[in-house]
Amino acid sequence: MKRRDFLRTGVAASAALALPQNLVAAAPGDIPASKNSTYERRQRQEPFHLGMAGYTFRHFDIDQALAFMKRLDVHYLCIKDFHLPLEASAEQIAAFKQKLAEAGVVGYGVGPIYMKSEAEVDRAFAYAKRVGVSLLVGVPNYELLDYAEKAVKQYDIRLAIHLHGPDMKVQGSDRFLYPDATDIWENIKDRDPRMGMCLDIGHNLRYGSDSLRDLKRYHTRVFDMHMKDVTGNTKADRSVELGRGVIDFSEYVRLMRKVGYVGSVSLEYEKDMKDPFFGICESVGYFRGICAATK
Amino acid sequence: MKRRDFLRTGVAASAALALPQNLVAAAPGDIPASKNSTYERRQRQEPFHLGMAGYTFRHFDIDQALAFMKRLDVHYLCIKDFHLPLEASAEQIAAFKQKLAEAGVVGYGVGPIYMKSEAEVDRAFAYAKRVGVSLLVGVPNYELLDYAEKAVKQYDIRLAIHLHGPDMKVQGSDRFLYPDATDIWENIKDRDPRMGMCLDIGHNLRYGSDSLRDLKRYHTRVFDMHMKDVTGNTKADRSVELGRGVIDFSEYVRLMRKVGYVGSVSLEYEKDMKDPFFGICESVGYFRGICAATK
Numbered sequence: 001m002k003r004r005d006f007l008r009t010g011v012a013a014s015a016a017l018a019l020p021q022n023l024v025a026a027a028p029g030d031i032p033a034s035k036n037s038t039y040e041r042r043q044r045q046e047p048f049h050l051g052m053a054g055y056t057f058r059h060f061d062i063d064q065a066l067a068f069m070k071r072l073d074v075h076y077l078c079i080k081d082f083h084l085p086l087e088a089s090a091e092q093i094a095a096f097k098q099k100l101a102e103a104g105v106v107g108y109g110v111g112p113i114y115m116k117s118e119a120e121v122d123r124a125f126a127y128a129k130r131v132g133v134s135l136l137v138g139v140p141n142y143e144l145l146d147y148a149e150k151a152v153k154q155y156d157i158r159l160a161i162h163l164h165g166p167d168m169k170v171q172g173s174d175r176f177l178y179p180d181a182t183d184i185w186e187n188i189k190d191r192d193p194r195m196g197m198c199l200d201i202g203h204n205l206r207y208g209s210d211s212l213r214d215l216k217r218y219h220t221r222v223f224d225m226h227m228k229d230v231t232g233n234t235k236a237d238r239s240v241e242l243g244r245g246v247i248d249f250s251e252y253v254r255l256m257r258k259v260g261y262v263g264s265v266s267l268e269y270e271k272d273m274k275d276p277f278f279g280i281c282e283s284v285g286y287f288r289g290i291c292a293a294t295k
Numbered sequence: 296m297k298r299r300d301f302l303r304t305g306v307a308a309s310a311a312l313a314l315p316q317n318l319v320a321a322a323p324g325d326i327p328a329s330k331n332s333t334y335e336r337r338q339r340q341e342p343f344h345l346g347m348a349g350y351t352f353r354h355f356d357i358d359q360a361l362a363f364m365k366r367l368d369v370h371y372l373c374i375k376d377f378h379l380p381l382e383a384s385a386e387q388i389a390a391f392k393q394k395l396a397e398a399g400v401v402g403y404g405v406g407p408i409y410m411k412s413e414a415e416v417d418r419a420f421a422y423a424k425r426v427g428v429s430l431l432v433g434v435p436n437y438e439l440l441d442y443a444e445k446a447v448k449q450y451d452i453r454l455a456i457h458l459h460g461p462d463m464k465v466q467g468s469d470r471f472l473y474p475d476a477t478d479i480w481e482n483i484k485d486r487d488p489r490m491g492m493c494l495d496i497g498h499n500l501r502y503g504s505d506s507l508r509d510l511k512r513y514h515t516r517v518f519d520m521h522m523k524d525v526t527g528n529t530k531a532d533r534s535v536e537l538g539r540g541v542i543d544f545s546e547y548v549r550l551m552r553k554v555g556y557v558g559s560v561s562l563e564y565e566k567d568m569k570d571p572f573f574g575i576c577e578s579v580g581y582f583r584g585i586c587a588a589t590k
Contacts, residue, residue: 071573072573072577073539241580242580242584243580243583243584243587244368248587249584249587249588250587250588253588277573277576278366278367278572278573278576279576281572281573281574281576281577281580282367282576282577282579282580283580284577284580285536285537285538285576285577285578285579285580285581285582285583285584286580286581286583286584286587287580287584288538288580288581288584289537289538289544289580289581289582289583289584289585289586289587289588290584290585290587290588291584292538292543292544292545292581292584292585292588293544293545293548293584293585293587293588293589294588
């Protein structure tokens, strides 16, 4: 045992400090939820889908991510390019999609993909088309919005612009790059209706913006959501397990139902990213509990 | 890698099939919930406490259990004798309690403890007293109930009789041993008011008994709860993650509030017991989501 591991666990006399957590359950205890159970009924009745943002698995390969999702019974994934490169060949894409199918996972979109030139816009949309999705979560530079709109029309692929709170600045400027939902709305409201946003409710709040208010205002252009909880409404605040932060998920899910949201709600879990599985499980459980109690 | 492990994970080309899951988070990402957060307020406002039944950690030592509970932010434990033996000395008990204190965990009771003779009743109550708890979750043979009642009075320790559904039979008989809440109620209702039950809502349902009905009927004598979800209402049905089975936790938690339940609600997680942490996290998250959305 390395000294560092010892310090991290803080458990002195234990035989197995870092317990192996099999991403797939041991066979004997692995009981699928029975058909027609409360759980199955609830899942079928929800108008929206619980998913995972691929970014959550930044430090894990796609096999690990899928094995874990299968165990957690989550079936929607937004595909991130570190799992399926933008230059992937038709064969690589086919093999990747086969893996998803075997795990019972739907790749409902790709991204987030940053686009800093027309060539990068072209590459992103061509990639989405080759992967066969109709949703691209992306971040085109502001000056590329006209060009991106043309691509949206040409490919008939919806663009959900991702907001990042008070974290990223426009190159060579003090202006934030799509900091919140209002900024995206102002930039796309008069454009093709296939241009919208991926509402990241945690980053939105870290910029001081209320996602309840913003979902009410902008829901016609909310194509995807990144779900996270955060410790507060400033840049210094950070991601935590759902329910441990300040976001009121009960009210948020009630509003999702009220406005008729039918897209994915994808957990983007950014705490302990090298050791995220406990927190993901807790967060997914929390969201399911909220959904069950707000119907 | 053993062939069996390979088959269990079902992931062919992965470098780290069984990922180490540190029971305590890596320091940099480990952010405590901020004071006065929604989470903190909710925790303080709940009349009942989320806890863990020690049995959940059957295959893990107390250091592992506490490290995990600390990470999961759960602070109540019903102490099981494989973690603190019935014969523990004063020194062993003091050392054990020191560990709990360091992890911010309250040992709110002991058990379940089976009692098959007067000597075992004596031993169990003396143990509870030495540990310093006022709640003993126990299973005295039916013929020992008079004797157990005397011990309850002598020690002023509440006895919460644990029910086990259609699993255990009275020795040499076809009769089940405390199969459900009604059976316990019938046996204790005319006895000292410190005699009651640990309502295991999963086992109760596996015997065909409705825990909503039973909490309504018997709440004056419900001193502890074992929380689990199950796949259905027969002996063949089994434990699953909260929310994946048939129990309606929204209604159950609403009823807990309505009847003014102020004890512990302890997760007794019996699926994948050698690899339970993902399921525990999901279940704890689920319960917290239910609590948040039913206030």
